[in-house]
C-alpha cells in the first residue's frame with residue numbers, strides 16, 4: 117500500500133528538506149521502497165542527495181503539463197537505496213504555467229495514481245510557500261508531516277497551515293489533515309525551545325510526533341558532501357533521531 | 373534622498389524578517405524616517421511589530437491592482453518610531469492577480485515613486501521565494517541586502533539569487549545588484565559556520581557586510597512580545613549587532 121508522505125510548512129528554514137531527505141534514507145534503510153520528490157525550485161533535496169537539478173529533456177513540470185507523459189520519465193536512481201524526482205529550474209514558474217489548466221491543483225495526485233512503478237513510500241519535499249506546487253502535494257498526500265522549529269514565528273505558521281488546509285478541504289470536498297507535527301532543531305538548554313514545545317504538547321498533543329529532532333551540526337554538514345546523514349555520520353544524534361522517526365512513522369502510518 | 377532597502381533571499385529561515393524589522397527599528401533610533409513593508413503572506417514582520425495583519429478595506433495588493441489608489445492608504449503608524457505597511461491574506465494569490473496586468477513586476481516601483489509621504493528609508497521584507505512580489509521588490513530597490521546563514525544550503529541559495537538577478541536585468545535592462553551580504557545566526561564555535569564564512573570572505577568580500585549577526589536567543593524571543601529587540605532587550609548581543617548594521621548602512625549607502 118503506497119503512502120504519500122508530504123513534508124510541508126510555509127515557514128522557511130524549519131527543516132523540511134532535512135526531514136524529507138533523511139526520512140527517505142531511513143525508510144529505505146528499513147527495507148521500504150522509497151521515491152523522494154523535490155518540489156522546491158531551490159533543489160536542496162536534489163543536491164543534498166548528491167544529484168544535479170534536472171536540466172534534461174523532460175522535467176516534472178513537463179509531466180504535469182502533458183497528459184501523455186508519466187512520472188516514470190523523470191524518476192532517477194540515486195547512490196542511496198531510494199529513487200528521486202529531482203527539482204528543475206522551471207518549478208519557479210509553475211504557478212503561471214499550471215494555472216491555465218483545468219483543476220491545476222489535482223494534477224500531481226492523478227500522476228501518482230497512474231504511476232506504474234511500485235513504492236512503499238513517496239516522500240515529497242515542499243517549497244516554503246502555499247502556492248500551486250504545495251497545494252498539489254497536499255491534495256496528493258495520504259499523510260502530512262509539518263516540521264517546525266520551537267520558536268515563535270514557526271508556531272504562528274502552524275495556525276496558518278491549519279487555516280489553509282481547512283480552506284482547501286472546503287473548496288475540494290477532500291479531508292486533508294495534519295498527521296504529524298515534528299519538532300526540529302530542538303535545544304533543551306534554550307528556554308524558548310522548552311516553552312514552545314510545552315505549548316505544542318498542550319494544544320497539539322494528538323498530532324505531535326514522539327520523536328524530537330535535536331539541533332545537531334552533523335545534519336547541516338552532510339549536504340555539503342551530497343549525502344544523507346545516515347551515510348555521512350551514522351552514529352550522530354541527528355541521524356539516530358531520523359531513524360527513530362522512520363520507526364515511529366512505520367508504526368503509526370502503516371497500520372492505519 | 374529615499375533609499376529603498378530590499379531584504380531578500382529565496383532560502384527560507386535565514387533571518388530576512390529579523391533583519392528587516394530590527395534594521396527598521398535601529399535606523400529610526402538613529403533619527404531616520406523609516407517605512408517597513410511586509411510583502412510576505414506569513415506576516416512575520418507585521419506581528420513582530422505587534423500589529424495585526426491587514427484585514428481592512430484596502431490592502432497593498434488592492435493598491436497595486438488599482439491605478440487610482442496610493443500607498444498612503446495602507447500605511448499605518450506603529451508603537452515604535454517607524455511606519456508599517458502590514459501583510460494581508462491576499463498576498464498569497466498575488467502571483468495570479470498581478471500576472472494579468474501590463475508589466476506586473478514594476479508596479480511597486482511606480483507606487484513608491486508616486487508616494488507623497490517622505491521617508492529616508494523604505495525597508496522591504498520579502499517572502500522566501502522568487503515570485504511576483506519578490507521581483508517587484510527587487511525592481512523597486514535602490515539597495516539589496518541578502519541575509520544568509522553560514523550553512524551549505526544558504527551558500528547554494530546565494531548562487532541562485534545572483535543568477536535570478538542577472539536574468540531580471542537582462543529582461544528589463546535595469547542594473548539591480550547585491551549591495552550587501554549579511555551573515556546571520558553566526559556561531560564561531562561551529563566549524564561549518566567558520567568555513568562558510570571564510571568562503572564568503574574569499575568569493576564575495578566586496579559585498580560582505582562587516583557586521584556579523586551572532587546567534588542570540590533574545591532575537592528569537594522578542595517577536596513573541598510583538599516588539600523589535602531594541603525595545604525588548606536593548607543590551608543583548610543581537611540587538612547591538614543590528615544597531616551596528618544600521619551604522620554600517622548609513623555610512624555605506626547614504627554617501628554613495
Ligand SMILES: Nc1ncnc2c1ncn2[C@@H]1O[C@H](COP(=O)(O)OP(=O)(O)OP(=O)(O)O)[C@@H](O)[C@H]1O
Pocket residue numbers: 127128129130131132133134135156160242243244300301302329330331332333334335336337339354382383384385500521523524525526
Ligand atoms: N536538526 C538540525 N540541526 C542542525 N541544523 C539543521 C537541522 N535541521 C536542519 N538544519 C539546517 O538548518 C537549515 C534549514 O534547514 P532546511 O533547509 O532543511 O529547512 P527547509 O524548511 O527545507 O528550508 P526552506 O524553507 O528554505 O526549504 C539548513 O542549513 C540545514 O542544514
Ligand SMILES: Nc1ncnc2c1ncn2[C@@H]1O[C@H](COP(=O)(O)OP(=O)(O)OP(=O)(O)O)[C@@H](O)[C@H]1O
Pocket residue numbers: 126127128129244267268269270383384385386387388389390391412416498499500556557558585586587588589590591592593595610
Ligand atoms: N541572530 C539570530 N539568533 C537567533 N535566532 C534568530 C536569529 N535571527 C533569526 N532568528 C530566529 O530564526 C528563525 C528564522 O528567522 P526569520 O523568521 O527572521 O527568517 P526569514 O528568512 O524571515 O524566514 P522566512 O523565510 O520564513 O521568511 C526565527 O524563529 C527567528 O526568530
Ligand SMILES: [Mg+2]
Pocket residue numbers: 132133134156160241242243
Ligand atoms: Mg527546503
Ligand SMILES: [Mg+2]
Pocket residue numbers: 388389390412416498499
Ligand atoms: Mg520572514
